[in-house]
Amino acid sequence: MKKLLIPILIIAVVGIFVYTKAVGTYNQFVQTEETINGQWAEVQTQYQRRADLIPNLVNTVKGYAEFEQETLTGVVEARSKATSVQIDASNLTPEKLAQFQQAQDQLSGALSRLLVTIEKYPDLKANQNFLELQAQLEGTENRISVARRNFNESVQAYNSNLRTFPNNIFAGWYNFETKGYFEAAAGAEAAPTVQF
Numbered sequence: 001m002k003k004l005l006i007p008i009l010i011i012a013v014v015g016i017f018v019y020t021k022a023v024g025t026y027n028q029f030v031q032t033e034e035t036i037n038g039q040w041a042e043v044q045t046q047y048q049r050r051a052d053l054i055p056n057l058v059n060t061v062k063g064y065a066e067f068e069q070e071t072l073t074g075v076v077e078a079r080s081k082a083t084s085v086q087i088d089a090s091n092l093t094p095e096k097l098a099q100f101q102q103a104q105d106q107l108s109g110a111l112s113r114l115l116v117t118i119e120k121y122p123d124l125k126a127n128q129n130f131l132e133l134q135a136q137l138e139g140t141e142n143r144i145s146v147a148r149r150n151f152n153e154s155v156q157a158y159n160s161n162l163r164t165f166p167n168n169i170f171a172g173w174y175n176f177e178t179k180g181y182f183e184a185a186a187g188a189e190a191a192p193t194v195q196f
Contacts, residue, residue: 025170032158036179037089039151043182046144047082047104053140054079054111057133061118071110071117078103078110092155094180101182111137148182155179 058072085103087096115134159178162171171177 029176036154039154040089043147043151046147050140051083060129075110075114078107082107092179097180152181
């Protein structure tokens with residue numbers, strides 16, 4: 001009887017260890033995934049804030065009749081496209097994030113063209129409403145940058161944890177997959193040329 005008790009105890013101890021490790025790992029993945037979901041919500045909130053500022057900016061600029069309609073139309077269309085791309089926090093694949101980021105980059109480009117074109121209109125640049133909107137937009141762009149950085153840090157912690165041994169075994173059991181990162185826009189490594 002004593003010889004049978006030792007293997008049973010060893011199997012029981014190993015079983016308890018594997019069970020607690022599996023449960024602990026699962027709970028850890030759930031917690032870090034929820035952190036990522038919260039960070040993703042913050043990213044979306046900041047992009048929504050920018051999208052909400054754009055109509056006010058466009059309407060302020062429209063008051064100046066000489067302004068190029070093509071630039072305004074480009075901003076409105078890019079905003080529409082950017083707000084139409086929605087990603088569920090449970091589906092943060094690299095492909096979906098790239099699609100979302102591409103739409104947001106197009107909006108950023110349209111806003112840049114708008115702000116460059118505004119330089120031609122000194123009266124507009126002196127308009128108090130425009131100055132306030134421009135300052136809010138700059139602040140929002142900074143908030144977007146911070147939110148994206150925080151999101152990427154959360155994803156890095158999650159992906160690192162997911163890919164380490166023995167967590168990668170448990171991740172496979174529970175169908176946890178790596179998440180995608182925000183990446184720099186194509187051509188961001190090249191310095192812009194400035195001409196006077």
